[in-house]
Amino acid sequence: MAERGEKRKRESEAENGGAGDSETPAGAEHPLAGFKLQSILRESARDKTIFLHGQVSGDGKSTEDAVVILERAPFQVETVTRLLGNNPELKLQLKNDIYSVYHLNPPPELNEMKTTIIRPATEKHIKKYVRQELYLIQETGEDYKNITLPFIESGSFSIKVDDLYLIAISHPRGIKSLRDLNEDHLPLLKNIQQEGQAAILKKYGVKGNQLRIYLHYQPSYYHLHVHFVALGHEAPGITVERAHLLSDVIQNLELDSQYYTKCTLTYALRADEPLLQKFKEAGKC
Template sequence: TTRILSESSQRKTICIEGSFEGNTSPAIVILEKKPFSGQNLKNILNTESILSKDFINDIYGNYECFPKLEYNGIKTTIIHPATEKHIKKFESQPIHLVEETPDLYESITYPHLQTEQFDLTWVHNILEHKSEVDRIVFEDSDPTNGFILLPDLKWDGKQIENLYLVGIVNKKGIKSLRDLTGEHLNLLKNVMEKGCNAIEEKYKLPRSKLRVYLHYQPSFYHLHVHFTNLKYDAPGIYTEKSHLLTAVINNIELMPEYFQRATLPFVLKETDKLFLKYEEK
């Protein structure tokens, strides 16, 4: 049995929950149409592609194009076995904006994070070179200010139009924006500088064409920074979710305890356990 968790015509994605034959553990499959690449246009606009006519009216014609199989792939992400937290994450639900004061963070959010968060084994596997070593784009091994830069799961690592990389810091124990203080400025500046330089060197995309930011709340609680193509309408780039790294650095330079004193907004789904705790308050 399968069911659709969510779908987006804008992003051309669909998330499905189901199970594989011979295995009862739940799985999530995310299907995403790839963006067009100028490099592949000649492989689509040629005589090997099949055109099916819909209609013609004067100078306007509508067709459906069927390119060769290798140019019609669908990016597929599989999470298996998927936990209830994964399912809730991808399931379409009503959402609410929460204004988190420092007091609310200490009394509600932080205690919740101590018991309810995604397992970080996969993050530690990357940092310890147990997994995804061949996907690493750049690495600074410094234990305090270093990080590993690699493609996000949402990116195929090829098409620059939707470039999306993640910088995962080596230092453990920094969960989110709320933990950042003046002592982390060198770390943040290092991620910004070396991350942007590595992307420009490998993908020829300069810093002025990159969006570099952090999420709050993040999807997992080990500090990481997102690097996306500025033209790409990536998930989670809106003002209630993302904080530009340059602004984060500037705020801390102005006030080292800024993120311990600021009210931070974030969005929660209606069935999220954290939202239910805020509702009880």
């Protein structure tokens, strides 16, 4: 069971001030010195997050590209207690019977935003956060053999594991994704489910029926792995066109050993993904 990859580690260090510094050291360059907004790459009202591309003063003379991610911090019990317990100023927006909506402006110390800065940002970084059109692919078993599998084997899709959180990674190699699974893998899948639940219960006190346990298709990397996420946490990639519950996978294979070899799997691809181009070239989308 792997909990954090190096990327998560770096992000955690960045969130917590690296080696313990909570502010920019005296005399050090401000990470957003001379920031000039170039474009809004993407924004999400649901996640209360905005992704920005800008330029900052690198050494006072030259400029560097930077990606800045602004995210509203989650509420904390102590914060809301302080905020609502001091008769905050409320501006009425709407009132209907017992329901009323107000605008509340918290004091600066309670209005922090998590700010992630990537600098110098390469074109690859900027492209990663640009909003892309999405296309649904309905991949049949034949499509997998003729389009997706050759694409995977060409090495065009990275299999580097660089962003792990709470994930079970299978030891056996050669199981790339759902498409490779059959009844021979049922003991492995059941073991991942049972041992994963037991380990999480022991360490975190979270029961199996409080977990969302699933596989991605398409996955981020082609080595079989299973995600374990608390039901209350809306993690990226839990949408119906990507996440497949492990319990459903096990049941499908018990009903038909070749289920994932034959079935049509629907998933979304971004406009800039090479695999989408392969499907277009084959006249499949």
